[in-house]
Amino acid sequence: MVQGASSDTERKVIAILKVLSESSEPLGSITIARKLESEGVFLSERAVRYHLRITDERGYTQPVGRDGRMITAEGLEEIREALALEHLGFIREKLEMLAFQTTFDPQKRTGQLPINTSIIDKHSFKNALSAMKDAFKAGICVSDLVATASEGKRLGSVIIPSSKIGLATVCSVAVNGVLLKAGVPTDYRFGGMLEVRNSKPRRFVAVIDYAGTSLDPSEQFIRSKMTSVNEAAKMGNGKILAVFRTVPAPARQIVEERIAMVNEAGIGGVYALGNTSEPVCQIPVGLNRVGIVQLGGLNPVAAAVESGIEVENIAESGMIDFEQLVPYWQL
Numbered sequence: 001m002v003q004g005a006s007s008d009t010e011r012k013v014i015a016i017l018k019v020l021s022e023s024s025e026p027l028g029s030i031t032i033a034r035k036l037e038s039e040g041v042f043l044s045e046r047a048v049r050y051h052l053r054i055t056d057e058r059g060y061t062q063p064v065g066r067d068g069r070m071i072t073a074e075g076l077e078e079i080r081e082a083l084a085l086e087h088l089g090f091i092r093e094k095l096e097m098l099a100f101q102t103t104f105d106p107q108k109r110t111g112q113l114p115i116n117t118s119i120i121d122k123h124s125f126k127n128a129l130s131a132m133k134d135a136f137k138a139g140i141c142v143s144d145l146v147a148t149a150s151e152g153k154r155l156g157s158v159i160i161p162s163s164k165i166g167l168a169t170v171c172s173v174a175v176n177g178v179l180l181k182a183g184v185p186t187d188y189r190f191g192g193m194l195e196v197r198n199s200k201p202r203r204f205v206a207v208i209d210y211a212g213t214s215l216d217p218s219e220q221f222i223r224s225k226m227t228s229v230n231e232a233a234k235m236g237n238g239k240i241l242a243v244f245r246t247v248p249a250p251a252r253q254i255v256e257e258r259i260a261m262v263n264e265a266g267i268g269g270v271y272a273l274g275n276t277s278e279p280v281c282q283i284p285v286g287l288n289r290v291g292i293v294q295l296g297g298l299n300p301v302a303a304a305v306e307s308g309i310e311v312e313n314i315a316e317s318g319m320i321d322f323e324q325l326v327p328y329w330q331l
């Protein structure tokens with residue numbers, strides 16, 4: 001985190017990073033100045049360019065041709081730390097926004113859906129893919145459809161740094177985006193560590209409520225090395241990344257129909273669907289609600305980290321066209 005974040009310069013840097021973090025496209029200084037003005041921050045185009053030079057030097061932003069700047073992974077991390085208190089509940093809001101932005105049509109197999117982006121050293125990429133094999137084979141993922149990008153290219157809102165390769169995995173909120181388009185709203189409860197016994201979900205052993213965090217739970221669990229995805233994939237027993245969500249009970253039939261449709265299109269990850277007001281994986285469910293346990297999209301990447309490979313993860317990193325995804329097995 002930047003030292004002396006209370007200074008005028010640092011406040012302006014953070015304000016600019018915030019604007020860039022909310023865009024999936026490169027932004028120029030004129031556009032940034034206008035967006036800042038709408039939020040009550042008044043900087044001239046020249047002042048914006050001055051502060052962008054600072055963010056470039058720190059590695060928080062990266063020039064993209066004549067189009068302007070994109071925020072980097074380092075910039076995203078900086079803004080997360082700088083705005084931690086302000087962003088309590090930020091993840092829930094981000095999930096809701098990504099669901100709203102989802103245009104994926106499982107029948108036509110077109111449209112955009114949300115992804116996670118993992119950044120891996122290009123010399124370790126082959127080994128990382130190999131380490132993910134068992135997790136994909138066991139179906140401990142949202143989908144075996146992925147996308148890759150080399151340095152300087154973009155996955156979602158993330159520009160891949162020098163000497164790195166980016167791997168996009170489908171985010172679990174893709175299913176909730178399809179449900180939302182069908183008129184079914186989702187209550188995003190928490191992300192957690194799910195204990196698996198004999199290849200079946202048993203109970204959550206650790207949870208992080210979306211309303212009380214500014215960081216993605218899956219990123220935190222992977223960073224803390226709390227997962228045992230490889231054991232779950234090979235032996236059927238372990239701790240994997242999962243999320244818990246609820247939907248209105250009257251929508252259960254629609255939920256089942258949409259889940260079947262997305263499964264046909266290669267998008268899954270719904271691990272357990274409960275009955276009205278009944279607990280799921282020992283988690284209580286409110287009146288006239290149905291609980292859903294969904295697999296975390298970063299489970300295969302967690303398996304690579306367990307194997308000793310260094311990976312930087314940016315969960316919920318933006319949107320991608322379905323047509324850009326390819327089966328993991330083709331890599």
